[in-house]
Amino acid sequence: MATFEDNLGGRLALLSRDKLNSDQKKLYDQLQDTMVPWAKKSGFQADTFDDRLIGPFNAMLRSPAISKALMGVTAAEGKETSLSEKVRQVVILTVGAAWQAAYELYAHVAVGKKAGFDEATLQALVAGQKPTGLNQEERVAYDFTHRLVTTHQIEAELYEQAIVTFGEKGVVDMIYLAGQYMTVSGLLNTFAVPAPPAQ
Template identity: 85%
Template sequence: MATFEDNLGGRLQLLAPDDLTSDQKKLYSQLQDTMVPWAKKSGFQADTFDDRLIGPFNAMLRSPLISKALMEVTAAEGKHTSLSEKVRQVVILTVGAVWQADYELYAHAAVGRQAGFDEATIQALVAGQKPASLAREESEAYDFTHRLTTTHQIDAELYEQAVVTFGEKGVVDMICLAGQYMTISGLLNTFAVPAPAAK
């Protein structure tokens, strides 16, 4: 009989630690050492009571070597980005809202609260709306990311404004971050991964 925990995999069975291949076990250990503690600290769930991974992490176990490289990109972005944490969360939540990726929005709503956004701002971003409360850089990050993820083009005016505000490095950083979360959202939506129910 299926349990609530099983449903957290969406179209995929949640893999048990004892059933993993050697490469999967290496990725699993990396995720348990990095992403699961970060999730708990941030206020969202990334594993089950019996240590099975949920969210995009369960899907990533199906292709452990490529997913390991993706996590290396994630670590590099966090370490070397020129973007503030609030700008980063605006970018991530904007992508998640365009993709309507439930787990991503659930997780990064929690991270956004940790970054200092109030609940009204978080809920507007989750709903795909631009909050009036955003600071200038956050507002421009929203415009840039929303345009990129909906039209896939950046017009000259928006480009010039982004370069003035973030510099060329910052523009590249925003694009890489948005692309990273398009991949995550693609995993979540393809496998119909739900957000855990509120407790």
């Protein structure tokens, strides 16, 4: 009998570890050791009560070698970025709103709360609107990311603002981060992955 948790895979069945091949098991174990504890600490759900992965992580099991490489990019971005945590969450939530990726918005509203954003700011970002309470860096990050993911072009004035605010490395870091979450949002939307119901 199917449970509500079975529906958390969207168009994909949730995979149990005992049904995985050896490469999938290695990725599964990596995700259970890194992403699941981070999700719990951040206040969102990344697996089911019986340890099946949800969100983008279930889809990632279908292509373990490339997904493992993507996780390497995720780890490098977290360690080497020049962006503040609040700027990172503005970028991520702006991408999620443009893509209307339900699980991504659910997860990063929780992460955004941990980063120190209030509810009104988070709800504006989720709605695809520029919040009024952002500082200068966060405003530029929102404008840059919103243009990048909606028009795919950065006009000269905004480019100059981004360079002055973040430097060349920071601009590249923003583009990498936005691209990473466009990939995540693409996985979530293609496989119609929902956010878990409120508990």
